[in-house]
Amino acid sequence: MRKKEPSRGDTPLRRSIRLQQEKTGEQMQVSKEPQHSKERSIDDILQPRESIRAHRHVIPTKEPSPPPPPSRGPLLVSGPEAPKDSEQAMLEKDNVLPPFVRLKRLDVPQEEESSPHQNKPKEPQDPNVEWEVVKDQQARLRVLETRPRRTEERAAVEQGAPSRQGMVANRTLRQQARVGLTPRWWGPASQAQARKEADPHKLPRTALPPKAGGKKWTKRLFxxxxxxxxxxxxxxxxxxxxxxxxxxxxxxxxxxxxxxxxxxxxLPRLWSRTEECSTQCSLVLVESIPSSLTYQPDDPHHLSIYQAWMDLLARANSSVDIAAFYFTLRDSDIKVEDPSSQQGRDVFDSLLGLPSRGVKLSIAVNSPQMSEDDTEELARQGADIQYVNMKNLTGGIVHTKFWVVDRTHVYIGSANMDWRSLTQVKELGAVLYNCSCLAQDLGRIFAVYNMLGGEGASIPAAWPASVAAESSLNRPLKLQLNGSSAEVYISSSPPALCSAGRTSDLMAIVRTIEDAQAFVYIAVMDYEPQCSFCKPRRFWPVIDDALRAAACDRRVNVRLLISCWPHSHPAMFVFLESLSILSQKPLGCPIEVNLFVVPGGGKRPPVPYSHVNHNKYMVTDRLAYIGTSNWSEDYFTKTAGVGLIVNQSDHDSITAGQEFTLRHQLEQVFLRDWDSSNVLPLSSHRSCAKRD
Structure with missing residues (x-):
């Protein structure tokens, strides 16, 4: 063991204190203590390890240093006459230096002094070890105690010893070494302080200063x-x-x-759950057959439109939404009482009684109308009437004809809300029962019409998400129609009224023709590949080109059954002749065109705008289409209309006993009319189109 050096008269001063004395020129008084024996102990408070590192590695900073704390006097050294707790009192007084380390000198064997890199010797068993100032670099020390700085103790020491001037230099160097002047709750210094408080006997490996850029980064972020x-x-x-x-x-x-x-x-409900809808639907094909038109007993017969409408009104519990061209269910428009108008009166009376039953009746109708007697009477009974002036919006009319009942049942077809459509005009449509998926999608088209009603209405730049399409050509609804699997979607026209995702009516017709592989059967009132109401008129070959390509390129059998009556446009027959001539050599395209004539009732004076085949449908070997528009440019680019497209080409999904699908029923109706005695060749158009 090394011998202790003889005690000196003066306690050695720290280097920081001597530097401060040289700068200020003040002569500090150092207390002398009497000499004692070798067993005498001296309590020495060493400089904190953090401040020593800061003194050795001073990091320059751009931030100004805070003013130095109040000056303090020299350190007090306890003598032999000090009480037993003098050591603890001195530690509390000097607790302003965070944190201090208490060291114990260990006895080192003499043979190990020359080899300081060997293993550490075992600790002595005697805990009573005297303390003195350590100057030997080879001496081995052991940490006995560490104590973190306490704010309240620091304040007490600062108030109790204001005259300590010897610590000014050390504190100034220590504060300059800290880049962040104030510890932050996210800084490394605070984390190290927290670890010290958690375990006072365990020191951190390194005491890094807090980052100066943390505060600036936070300010930039917020x-x-x-x-x-x-x-x-x-x-x-x-x-x-x-x-x-x-x-x-x-x-x-x-x-x-x-x-x-x-x-x-x-507003679209982006976070609402999608309402569940029924996919098990029942479909019924409905027709209106004038009394002057007769068929054979074995020919197909279907439910009348009058019976279908009365049944829908009887089922209504909450709402009935109707989109129509005009309302003339009573014969008051012609000022003549006709017995055949009774069915229209029955429908009108049922509509009139809906509000009294608690059923909301909403109507979107074209404006202006020939007669507003029916709509005004319905409005007085509580119906919500929206007059849509399509001429000011798109230059066309509202030619749509559909019903939505309780958002569950649907009617789509060619029949107008007119008493003649029930008894005097040949009409065709479809009714779908318990088909809420399709009814809700059709109700969105009705909402579009309802938004355009009233004065000052305009077409928006974008339709709201609440009226976006729920079915389209690319995303049809997967339904069960009479037990058979089907893909169904609703089309609309014109494109300006098509909400997000909606397939236009023209696109639906062209794609149906292009999808055909064996035949295309078409029954419409007017077929004109031109803009009929434009001035000047222009050629419009979109549908005409699709039919020519199907017949001449793919050899698909194309048949057209066109109405012929006194209101037919003479130019229509010219286009039909140009189309049918392709069947002759050298092309020999399988295209046939015939005219369908509804015989008059022989009444005088005749009922205006009656006795005509008003059908608007198409059927192929794969698809069925039922629409509300005539086939000319105006009806697809300016006029409001809808179409129902049903695909039941998957024959494997057809269950036993349900082979008569909508496609099959439409095919049978077309063949019935094509082979009837009411069909005339195209060359006889002058006789049937002659005006009285």
Whole structure:
């Protein structure tokens, strides 16, 4: 063991204190203590390890250093006359230096002094070890105690010993070494302090100063430009989602204006659950056959439109939505009482009684009408009437004809809300019962018409998501029609009234023709590949080209059954002749065109706008189409209309006893009319189109 050096008269001063004395020129008084024997102990408070590192590695900083704390006097050294707790009292007084380390000198064997890199010797068993100032670099020390700095003790020491001037230099160097002047709750210094408080006998490996850029980074993150950028990114993300979801990258200002016009009820419920709907549907083909038109007993016969309408009104419990060209269910429009108008009066009386039963009646009708007697009477009884002036919106009319009852049952067909459509005109349509999936989608088209009603209405830049299509050519509804699997969707025209995802009526017709593999049968009132109401008129070959390609390129059998009556346009027959001539050599395309004539009732004076084949349907070997529009450009680009497309080509899914699908029923109806005695060749068009 090394011998202790003889005690000196003066206690050695720290280097930081001597530097401070040289700068200030003040002569500090150092207390002398008497000499004692070798067993005398001296309590020495060593400089904290953190401040020693800071003194050795001073990191320059741009931030100004805080003013030095109040000056302190020299350290007090306890003598032999000090009480037993003098050591603890001195530690509490000097607790202003965070944190201090208490060291114990260990006895080192003499043979190990020359080899300091060997293993550490075992600790002595005697805990009573005297303390003295350590100067030997080869001496081995053991940490006995560490104590963190306490704010309240620091304040007490500062108030109790204000005259300590010897610690000014050390504290100034220590504060300059700290880059962050105030410890932050996220900084490394605070984490190290927390570890010390948790375990006072365990020191951290390193005492790194807090990062100076943390505060600046936080300020930049929560600054006004950063928040504005974050808000912009959120809006941009919503716009991208809206475009991806609804496929309508249009002006959001126009969308906001549309919302302001229609109210908050039209806002899309982005977070609401999709309402479950029924897919097990019953479909019934319905017709109106004038009394002057007779068929053979074995020919197909279907439910009358009058019976279908009365049945739907009897089923209504909550709502009835009707979109129509005009309302003349009573014969008051012709000022003549006709016995055949009784069915129309029955329908009108049933509509008139709906509000009294608690059923909401909503009607979207074209404006202006020839007669508003029926709609005004219904409005007085509580019906909601929306007059849609399509001429001001698109230059066309509302030619749609459909019903939606309780958002569950549907009617689509060619029949207008006219008493003649029930008894004097040949009509065809379809009724779907308990088919809420399709009814809800058709109800969205009705909502579009309802939004356009009233004065000052306009077509928005983008339709709200609440009226977006739920079925389309690419995403048809998967339904069961009379037990047979089917893919169904609703088309609409014109394109300006097609909401997000909606297939246009013209696209549905062209794709149905292109999908045919064996035959295409068409029954419409008017077929004109031109813009009939444009001035000047122009050629419009969209559907005509599709039919020519199907017959001449793919050799699909094409048949057209066109109505002939006194209101037929003479130009229509010219286009039909140009189409049928392709059947001659050298092309020999399988195209046939015939005319269908409904015989008059022989009454005088005759009922105007009656006795005509008003059908608007198409059937192929794969698909069935029932529409509400005549086939000319005006009806697909300016006029409002809808179409029902049903695909039941998967014969494996047809169950036993359900082989008569809608496609098959339409094919049988077409062949019945094609082979009837009411059909004339195209060359006889002058006789049937002669005006009285």
């Amino acid at each position: 600054s006004l430009p950063s928040l504005c950028l974050l808000l912009f990114l959120l809006i941009l993300g919503f716009a991208c989602w809206y475009t991806w979801r609804y496929g309508s990258p249009v002006s959001f200002l126009g969308l906001a204006a549309a919302y302001g016009q229609w109210g908050l009820s039209s």
